[in-house]
Amino acid sequence: METVDDVYQTDVLIIGGGGAGARAAIEAKKHNVDVLVVVKGLFGRSGCTVMAEGGYNAAFGFIDKEDNEQYHFEDTVNGGRYLNNQKLVEILVGQAKIRIIDLERFGGAFDRITPDKLSQRYFGGQRFRRTVHKGDRTGHEIMFALREEVTRQNVDVLEEVAITSLLTSEGRVVGATGLDLIHGRFLLFRAKAFIIATGGAGRIYSITTNPFQKSGDGYAMAFKVGAELVDMEMVQFHPTGMVFPSSSKGLLVTEAVRGEGGKLYNSLGERFMARYDAEKMELSTRDIVTRSIFSEIQEGRASEHGGVYLDISHLPDETIKQKLGTMLKQFLDVGIDIRRQPMEVSPTAHHFMGGIRVNEVCRSSISNLFACGEVSGGVHGANRLGGNSLAETQVFGSIAGEYAAKEARKLPYGDINYAVLDEEHDRLYRFEEGEGVLPYELKARLQTTMWQNVGIIRTEKSLKEAIAEIKEIKNEIYSIKVESGLRYNLELLAAVDLENMLLVAEIITRAALMRKESRGAHFRKDYPREDRRWLKNIILSKINDGIEIYTEAPLITKMKP
Amino acid sequence: MKITVFRYNPQKDNEPRYEDYVIREYEKHMKIIDALNYVNSEYGANIAFRSSCRAGQCGSCALRANKKPVLACRTDVEDGILLEPLRNFPVIKDLAVATQMSYPRIRALRPFIHRGTKKSDTLEPMLLRDLKRISKLKDCIECYSCMSVCPVFTNTKEFAGPLLFRILARFHHDVRDNLGRLTIAVEEGLYLCTSCGACLVACPEGIDTNKEIEKMQTLVYESSKTKN
Numbered sequence: 202m203e204t205v206d207d208v209y210q211t212d213v214l215i216i217g218g219g220g221a222g223a224r225a226a227i228e229a230k231k232h233n234v235d236v237l238v239v240v241k242g243l244f245g246r247s248g249c250t251v252m253a254e255g256g257y258n259a260a261f262g263f264i265d266k267e268d269n270e271q272y273h274f275e276d277t278v279n280g281g282r283y284l285n286n287q288k289l290v291e292i293l294v295g296q297a298k299i300r301i302i303d304l305e306r307f308g309g310a311f312d313r314i315t316p317d318k319l320s321q322r323y324f325g326g327q328r329f330r331r332t333v334h335k336g337d338r339t340g341h342e343i344m345f346a347l348r349e350e351v352t353r354q355n356v357d358v359l360e361e362v363a364i365t366s367l368l369t370s371e372g373r374v375v376g377a378t379g380l381d382l383i384h385g386r387f388l389l390f391r392a393k394a395f396i397i398a399t400g401g402a403g404r405i406y407s408i409t410t411n412p413f414q415k416s417g418d419g420y421a422m423a424f425k426v427g428a429e430l431v432d433m434e435m436v437q438f439h440p441t442g443m444v445f446p447s448s449s450k451g452l453l454v455t456e457a458v459r460g461e462g463g464k465l466y467n468s469l470g471e472r473f474m475a476r477y478d479a480e481k482m483e484l485s486t487r488d489i490v491t492r493s494i495f496s497e498i499q500e501g502r503a504s505e506h507g508g509v510y511l512d513i514s515h516l517p518d519e520t521i522k523q524k525l526g527t528m529l530k531q532f533l534d535v536g537i538d539i540r541r542q543p544m545e546v547s548p549t550a551h552h553f554m555g556g557i558r559v560n561e562v563c564r565s566s567i568s569n570l571f572a573c574g575e576v577s578g579g580v581h582g583a584n585r586l587g588g589n590s591l592a593e594t595q596v597f598g599s600i601a602g603e604y605a606a607k608e609a610r611k612l613p614y615g616d617i618n619y620a621v622l623d624e625e626h627d628r629l630y631r632f633e634e635g636e637g638v639l640p641y642e643l644k645a646r647l648q649t650t651m652w653q654n655v656g657i658i659r660t661e662k663s664l665k666e667a668i669a670e671i672k673e674i675k676n677e678i679y680s681i682k683v684e685s686g687l688r689y690n691l692e693l694l695a696a697v698d699l700e701n702m703l704l705v706a707e708i709i710t711r712a713a714l715m716r717k718e719s720r721g722a723h724f725r726k727d728y729p730r731e732d733r734r735w736l737k738n739i740i741l742s743k744i745n746d747g748i749e750i751y752t753e754a755p756l757i758t759k760m761k762p
Numbered sequence: 763m764k765i766t767v768f769r770y771n772p773q774k775d776n777e778p779r780y781e782d783y784v785i786r787e788y789e790k791h792m793k794i795i796d797a798l799n800y801v802n803s804e805y806g807a808n809i810a811f812r813s814s815c816r817a818g819q820c821g822s823c824a825l826r827a828n829k830k831p832v833l834a835c836r837t838d839v840e841d842g843i844l845l846e847p848l849r850n851f852p853v854i855k856d857l858a859v860a861t862q863m864s865y866p867r868i869r870a871l872r873p874f875i876h877r878g879t880k881k882s883d884t885l886e887p888m889l890l891r892d893l894k895r896i897s898k899l900k901d902c903i904e905c906y907s908c909m910s911v912c913p914v915f916t917n918t919k920e921f922a923g924p925l926l927f928r929i930l931a932r933f934h935h936d937v938r939d940n941l942g943r944l945t946i947a948v949e950e951g952l953y954l955c956t957s958c959g960a961c962l963v964a965c966p967e968g969i970d971t972n973k974e975i976e977k978m979q980t981l982v983y984e985s986s987k988t989k990n
Contacts, residue, residue, distance in 0.1 A: 242812070246820040246904070302885055308875045308936075310896065316887040338901070341819060345900055353874035360862060383854055383862070385773060412814040446789050448796040452817050531817060534836055535791045641803035682806075688773055689810035689855040691802065 219248025221574025228602025253340025281582020442549025583721020
């Protein structure tokens with residue numbers, strides 16, 4: 202106990218302050234409980250929501266009147282190659298509209314075609330214009346609105362605290378430990394119900410759209426206390442990331458570019474999508490566009506810097522400025538004027554369809570542990586449609602907030618096992634005693650092996666190589682050296698992140714090795730076809746110190762494959 | 763290429779110092795955060811700095827480069843560049859400052875829409891004209907660059923600072939809001955602004971807070987005239 206610098210107590214502890222965490226906080230607070238949001242970086246500014254560009258799917262049918270929830274459901278399950286939990290999909294499509302109306306009530310304001318009709322754009326894999334937006338800064342607008350509402354509700358927020366572990370007692374979560382970067386403190390949090398909303402793990406790959414904080418902390422901490430994970434092999438590589446300079450490599454080039462009419466060309470000037478999906482062309486689903494671009498590059502038809510060309514210059518300058526202003530700026534920064542020149546793009550690790558396995562009320566396999574947003578798994582199946590993720594944060598953030606609050610009202614605080622707490626303290630401090638490599642070096646090795654071996658194209662051989670490399674890096678953790686002290690110690694944070702990243706990487710690779718077929722985002726060169734026998738979800742959980750892995754049939758309600 | 767970095771850990775050091783680092787692998791358009799990451803992983807320098815999105819969208823990484831506030835993720839590094847933390851906030855460590863200091867005062871502005879208790883389940887109509895009035899003001903990424911350069915905020919905390927007036931303007935122009943934002947603006951030092959325009963120059967989003975403050979000043983002046 203004397204190892205702890207401070208103790209925080211609340212009814213509901215929310216880990217993560219992006220779109221899902223903030224929405225959960227707002228909802229929980231309405232149920233008359235104390236809520237504390239703990240964020241690894243700055244609130245609303247260190248997750249993926251604030252970076253989300255293109256939009257939010259809600260089948261209003263403001264432009265294409267035929268659109269409805271049933272079509273949204275079908276497009277989502279079809280895009281997810283039938284691995285989706287269809288109950289969750291029903292909830293997503295059923296509540297996406299009301300949740301975006303909430304956002305306007307909170308203070309948001311989305312683009313309109315007339316005063317009472319929101320603008321909606323085309324996005325990949327969808328039959329109709331369904332994606333609501335605010336230019337190409339939709340996530341920024343959403344986060345702005347959520348933060349205003351969080352302030353109105355007077356929710357407590359603690360910034361720059363990295364949660365390092367969950368503590369359990371008698372089968373439920375009773376606490377969490379945290380590293381306070383600002384004050385350099387080791388903290389204990391006690392709560393009655395917990396919501397994990399930490400987002401994905403893009404940083405386990407060397408090329409990613411994700412911010413620096415996305416090391417998969419939520420998957421790791423939930424897994425370690427026994428929660429089940431699902432569909433972890435399903436990693437979405439966004440088709441269009443920046444290619445050069447190397448510092449910008451991987452940065453997102455929004456799907457809205459293609460939604461607004463952007464065309465893809467190879468070095469021969471061919472609109473190559475015609476060969477891969479002649480019907481949907483550039484607006485095919487992300488998994489297909491990604492593999493198409495990857496094939497063009499592999500087969501020697503790459504652009505100057507090793508990508509393909511994405512051209513939007515045929516649109517009027519004013520339209521580009523208004524609808525794709527962020528892209529215009531992002532490319533001008535590196536000397537490219539997209540009003541005149543094509544962009545160069547190639548795939549980048551973007552989103553984790555899998556995650557903590559939850560039921561319809563966002564409850565994990567541990568009764569008082571909830572999850573929402575990207576860290577949860579099930580709704581997107583094997584491939585996520587662009588625009589469904591922002592909707593997911595709001596729909597399931599709201600549900601998780603409500604049910605965690607209800608759970609908290611039923612429960613007393615649990616007992617903290619102080620021996621375990623001390624162990625966690627020692628884990629954080631043990632790096633100081635070491636001698637040897639910097640955590641960055643091992644991190645870079647992991648990122649490289651994951652990109653090369655567990656990336657867009659996978660084989661049994663590549664996956665086994667990754668497993669071996671992960672094991673080797675794990676053994677080297679003990680030789681990590683970091684500067685002493687807890688205050689804004691980026692070396693220590695990198696070391697803590699690395700442990701989570703290694704665990705998540707191993708889980709992903711193990712699941713990818715098990716799935717001997719290609720489906721959605723998971724492509725096995727040695728099993729290149731979709732196989733009906735693999736119409737199953739892969740579920741992973743902790744057993745002793747290892748990983749238990751098994752399959753279950755997906756939950757189907759309305760739409761049979 | 764050489765960069766010079768402000769180093770200070772208030773928990774350990776008596777005073778700040780400056781250290782030079784050599785970048786051996788320079789590439790055109792290398793950004794400041796890449797240089798800092800390079801120095802940290804190459805030399806174990808463990809320089810503390812804030813960053814998240816590296817795409818100019820989150821506003822986490824503002825610092826001063828050659829005395830001017832910039833986003834570290836969007837600014838090219840150059841030979842001899844001097845990197846220092848933003849001004850007017852306590853240093854947590856090296857280049858990270860406690861912008862959190864401003865939160866209580868921001869909360870006191872009541873930065874959320876005030877209106878009747880009407881709860882609507884349908885989309886509220888909004889004129890495109892009204893949307894346009896607030897759109898630019900909501901581009902703010904809260905990087906605190908303006909708070910670092912404002913000479914009035916530097917001199918007196920009676921002036922709340924450009925960021926807070928940007929927040930007031932955002933609500934003042936929102937047709938849905940009915941709280942008297944101008945009264946709050948006066949209490950927060952509206953008239954202390956000297957219209958120097960430094961906040962606009964510093965803003966990576968090109969938001970003209972200076973102009974917004976002037977507009978509010980005019981409105982307050984005119985309403986006081988009618989009262990008299």
